[in-house]
Structure formats: C-alpha cells, structure tokens
Amino acid sequence: MTLLNEPASFPTAMWVVARYLAASPGQRQSRGVARAVLRPASLLPADKADGDKTFDNAVRTLLDLDMVAQDGDDIVLRDEGRIESTDDYQGFTDLLRSRVLEPHRSEGVAQPGDQGPKDLVRALACFLTLDAFGAFDENALENLLREALPKHIGDPNFNDVRRNRFGYWSRALGFAAGPLLQTPSKLTLQPDCTVAVRRAARALWPGGARLAARDAIAGLLEALPVLPGGRYSLALDLRNTSPDVSSTLSFALFCGEEQGWLKFDRRSDADDEVLLVDPDRAAGTNRITHLEIMEPIDG
Numbered sequence: 001m002t003l004l005n006e007p008a009s010f011p012t013a014m015w016v017v018a019r020y021l022a023a024s025p026g027q028r029q030s031r032g033v034a035r036a037v038l039r040p041a042s043l044l045p046a047d048k049a050d051g052d053k054t055f056d057n058a059v060r061t062l063l064d065l066d067m068v069a070q071d072g073d074d075i076v077l078r079d080e081g082r083i084e085s086t087d088d089y090q091g092f093t094d095l096l097r098s099r100v101l102e103p104h105r106s107e108g109v110a111q112p113g114d115q116g117p118k119d120l121v122r123a124l125a126c127f128l129t130l131d132a133f134g135a136f137d138e139n140a141l142e143n144l145l146r147e148a149l150p151k152h153i154g155d156p157n158f159n160d161v162r163r164n165r166f167g168y169w170s171r172a173l174g175f176a177a178g179p180l181l182q183t184p185s186k187l188t189l190q191p192d193c194t195v196a197v198r199r200a201a202r203a204l205w206p207g208g209a210r211l212a213a214r215d216a217i218a219g220l221l222e223a224l225p226v227l228p229g230g231r232y233s234l235a236l237d238l239r240n241t242s243p244d245v246s247s248t249l250s251f252a253l254f255c256g257e258e259q260g261w262l263k264f265d266r267r268s269d270a271d272d273e274v275l276l277v278d279p280d281r282a283a284g285t286n287r288i289t290h291l292e293i294m295e296p297i298d299g
C-alpha cells in the first residue's frame with residue numbers, strides 16, 4: 001500500500017488505534033469492538049456511518065507496517081514495549097518512523113513503482129535536500145520532485161491528495177515543521193528533521209556518550225536514510241550542495257546544541273573533522289571534531 005494515496009491512513013488515525021490497543025498491552029482486542037468504540041456510528045451522519053473507512057484504513061495501514069497483528073477478528077499491538085503507555089505518542093512515532101524506513105520496504109526505491117512506502121520515502125528524500133533555513137510551499141515541492149527524481153521512475157503525480165498526506169506524514173515522522181498559521185490555500189513546510197535526529201540519537205547512544213563527529217554523522221545517516229548522504233538519497237542520486245554535512249542535518253544538530261542535549265567540540269589533535277552548514281559564520285561553515293550526548297535527552 002502506498003502511503004501518500006488512498007486508502008492508506010493518516011498517522012493521527014493510526015495513533016488512535018495504537019493508543020487503544022496500548023491500553024491493554026499484549027491482549028488481543030476484538031476488531032469489531034474497537035471499531036464501535038473508536039468510530040461510534042452515532043457520531044456520524046446517517047448517510048456516512050456505513051461508508052466511513054477511517055478505522056479500517058488505519059488498521060490496514062498498521063497491519064501493512066507490521067505494527068499490529070491480526071488473528072481472525074482480533075487485533076493486537078506488536079512490539080508493545082516500544083509504546084510504553086497510552087500517552088506515549090513519541091514512542092509510537094519512533095516505531096512508525098523505523099517501520100517506514102526499513103530497508104526491505106523500499107528495496108528498489110530508484111526503480112519504477114510505488115509499492116509500500118516508496119512514494120513517501122522518495123518525497124522525504126527530495127524534500128530534505130532543500131535549505132533547512134527556508135520554508136517551501138506545495139508548488140515548490142511538486143517542482144522539486146519532478147526535477148530531482150530520476151526520469152525513469154516516472155511522474156511523481158504530486159497531486160492535492162499526495163500533498164496533503166505528505167504534510168501529515170513528514171511532520172509526524174519528525175522530518176518537517178510548519179508555520180503556526182498555515183495559509184488556507186497552500187501547504188507550507190520547512191525541512192526540519194530536528195525531532196527525528198533527536199529521537200534517533202536517543203535510541204543510538206546513552207547520555208554522556210562522546211563520539212567522533214564523523215562516526216556520529218554516519219550513525220544518524222544509517223538510522224535516517226532519507227537524509228542527504230543516506231542510502232535512499234544516494235540511491236536516488238539526489239544532490240547535496242553542502243560542502244560536507246547537509247543543511248538539514250546541520251540545522252538539526254545546531255538545534256540540539258541550542259536545546260542542550262548535544263554539545264559540540266573541536267580538538268586540535270583530532271584525526272578528522274566535519275563541516276556543518278552555518279549561515280551565521282563568514283565562511284558559511286562550522287568545523288567540529290566531536291559530539292557529546294548530554295543528559296537528559298528525553299523528549
């Protein structure tokens with residue numbers, strides 16, 4: 001099932017189902033009962049009650065991403081330990097992000113076809129090549145996909161349905177931010193992967209870890225392969241115009257330092273250094289050799 005087109009669900013609807021199942025970890029729940037609880041017919045117009053597929057689409061997408069298992073009419077949350085409570089939305093989005101980015105789901109991402117999450121992965125990889133210090137509307141996104149993706153993949157057909165869904169998915173997965181007030185006619189997004197980078201760092205390293213900057217960058221690119229320099233971006237032959245670390249990842253790391261969960265260091269005796277994009281410096285870059293994961297790194 002492609003994630004940017006019908007009948008795939010939205011992350012918000014999927015969270016409602018996952019949250020319901022997380023209330024009884026490890027226990028199978030009747031799909032019919034869950035539908036009645038989460039989508040009571042009495043709250044829908046009479047002419048739409050029977051045709052509403054919001055719940056079924058959410059369950060189907062969760063099943064496709066192996067986040068939920070089904071046995072007959074019963075459904076149960078997989079990896080329930082990854083979602084610690086009914087309020088653990090971040091745990092849910094961490095699991096969702098890891099499922100979407102799993103290598104086997106986007107195998108052949110540079111080949112024609114939109115099976116699985118390939119359409120979303122391609123759109124994210126293109127989007128994250130943009131300048132993290134700017135905001136872009138849906139027309140810019142459509143033009144970017146047509147210009148950046150290899151021609152043999154075909155027209156990405158970034159229509160209104162796909163644009164709308166991309167806005168929801170990119171923000172839910174921690175790869176985009178939007179203005180507090182969206183214009184009513186156009187979707188505007190900033191390529192901001194700060195949340196995804198922070199959560200990936202939380203999963204990769206304990207607080208207090210001190211890492212060579214080059215190794216840390218490699219670890220983040222492996223965990224978040226839609227970033228410039230990651231395997232999906234490289235497979236699609238997308239250009240990274242930055243001298244070293246991409247604008248989007250540089251922005252996220254600077255946000256980490258500002259938020260206090262990351263510390264930069266530059267040692268004169270280090271064997272290697274990385275260049276972060278830094279518009280505030282005359283040279284446009286900031287050289288660092290090490291990163292330190294600070295405590296706490298929650299959130």
